[in-house]
Amino acid sequence: MKSGKTLLEETIDRFSGLGEVFAVMTREQIEQAKQIIPQEKVTYIEEVYPCGTAIAMRLAADYFSPSELILFTAADQMIEESEKLISAISSAIKTAQAGNIVLFGTKPTSDNPQFGYFVLGNNNRVETFIEKPNPSQIAELNKKPNSLWNMGISLMRTDRMIQAWETHFSPQVPSFEESVLSKDKNIYAFATDALFHDVGSFESLGAFYTTQKDSNLIHGDVQTSNVNNCLIYSEELPIKVLEVSDLIIVATSNGILISKKGHSQDQKRLFN
Numbered sequence: 001m002k003s004g005k006t007l008l009e010e011t012i013d014r015f016s017g018l019g020e021v022f023a024v025m026t027r028e029q030i031e032q033a034k035q036i037i038p039q040e041k042v043t044y045i046e047e048v049y050p051c052g053t054a055i056a057m058r059l060a061a062d063y064f065s066p067s068e069l070i071l072f073t074a075a076d077q078m079i080e081e082s083e084k085l086i087s088a089i090s091s092a093i094k095t096a097q098a099g100n101i102v103l104f105g106t107k108p109t110s111d112n113p114q115f116g117y118f119v120l121g122n123n124n125r126v127e128t129f130i131e132k133p134n135p136s137q138i139a140e141l142n143k144k145p146n147s148l149w150n151m152g153i154s155l156m157r158t159d160r161m162i163q164a165w166e167t168h169f170s171p172q173v174p175s176f177e178e179s180v181l182s183k184d185k186n187i188y189a190f191a192t193d194a195l196f197h198d199v200g201s202f203e204s205l206g207a208f209y210t211t212q213k214d215s216n217l218i219h220g221d222v223q224t225s226n227v228n229n230c231l232i233y234s235e236e237l238p239i240k241v242l243e244v245s246d247l248i249i250v251a252t253s254n255g256i257l258i259s260k261k262g263h264s265q266d267q268k269r270l271f272n
Contacts, residue, residue, distance in 0.1 A: 008033060011075040012042055014082050018071060018089065022063060024056040052174020058165050066159035069096055072176075073153045080195035085153075088192040092155055095124065095188050101164060101181070102155040103189040105148030106196045111138045115198065116150035116177050118189060126187040131177040148189070150177065151196050220251075229261070 005013070012021050021042045025033060030044045045059055057072050064070055071089065079085055085104065092102045103126065105118060113132055119141065121127035129150070130137055141147040154176075156164075164180050173179040181187060216227055220234030228245040237251045250257045 006036060007077070008075045009037060011073060011077070012037060014079065014085075015071065015073065016041070018086070022060055023075075024060055026050060052176075054165065054169055054174055054176040054179045057161065057176055058169075061158050061161050061165075064158040066157070066162075068158050069093065069155060070158055070161060071153065071155050072161075074198075076198065077152065078197040079151075080197075082194055084192050084194040085151075088190045088194075089153075089155060092188075092190045095190075096155045096157060096160075099157060099160050101160060101184060101187045103181070103187060104151045104153045104155075105189050105191050106151060106194065107191075108142070108147070108149050111135070111142070112149070113138065116152070116181070117141050118148055118150055118187075119144050120146040120148060120189055120191065124188045124190060126189050129177075129181050129187060131175065131182050148191055149196065150181075151192075152177075152198065154181075231261070 008023070012023075015021065022045055023030075023033065023042050024045045024047055026049060027046055030046060033042075033044065043063070045063065047056060047059055053072075053074070060070065060072070088104055092104070096102045103118065105120065108115075108117070113134065116129065116131040117133055117138070118126045118130070119128040130141070131150075133141060164184050168180045168183040170179050214227060215229045216224065217231040217233075218224070219232070220236070221238040222232045222234055223238075223240045224230075224232070225242050227241050227243070230241065230244065230247045230249065232239060232241060232247075232249045234251045235253060237256075239249065239251055241247075241249065246261045248257070248259045248261055
């Protein structure tokens with residue numbers, strides 16, 4: 001990222017002023033994280049293998065007393081003007097302490113079927129929550145002035161989280177949003193105009209890099225010839241690319257990914 005920090009570092013810095021920070025990761029991820037983030041700054045919680053946000057959140061809940069508030073967030077987000085988000089979180093504390101699940105939302109800037117959407121009603125109550133809506137649902141949501149993107153950040157008491165999890169969770173649906181939030185009827189939300197980017201796919205990195213010649217986004221030791229509309233990222237390995245279009249090519253110390261643009265999120269299928 002432009003700051004020179006990893007997304008995990010930026011996430012910890014963003015929220016560390018609110019209280020103690022916990023991170024749910026696999027053992028391998030914990031060992032990698034410790035290289036850049038000392039254990040004094042974060043308590044690591046080990047999950048045996050990546051099993052979705054719902055189970056990760058339930059694991060974290062065991063570290064808190066029933067009445068404590070927990071702020072859950074992913075580490076693949078870029079949030080500009082994050083002080084606006086912190087202000088919204090501060091405003092939401094009383095609502096969460098009253099035993100409600102609280103979400104945070106921002107105005108959509110595109111029609112994105114990979115995001116969750118909700119419609120905010122009276123007294124900050126969520127009228128409708130749809131995780132990853134289809135195009136026709138997005139068209140209907142766009143007609144509603146109080147339709148917001150779900151930022152993937154939630155605030156709730158420990159006992160409320162466990163109650164919702166035990167009531168709604170399904171092992172076949174590992175996402176907390178799809179498994180729990182889409183079913184729970186007692187959800188509130190606060191809006192913020194902090195600039196929000198979910199870096200859940202390589203395509204979204206385009207928001208943070210300057211487009212170069214022929215609409216390519218390039219980082220690292222990369223040479224191209226007749227290459228168009230590609231995202232090419234290399235940590236150290238020299239890459240030469242010829243006569244291709246609409247590809248994502250990423251080379252890191254963990255391996256190499258090559259994908260057609262628009263399908264990089266499908267990489268998860270390779271690891272299931």
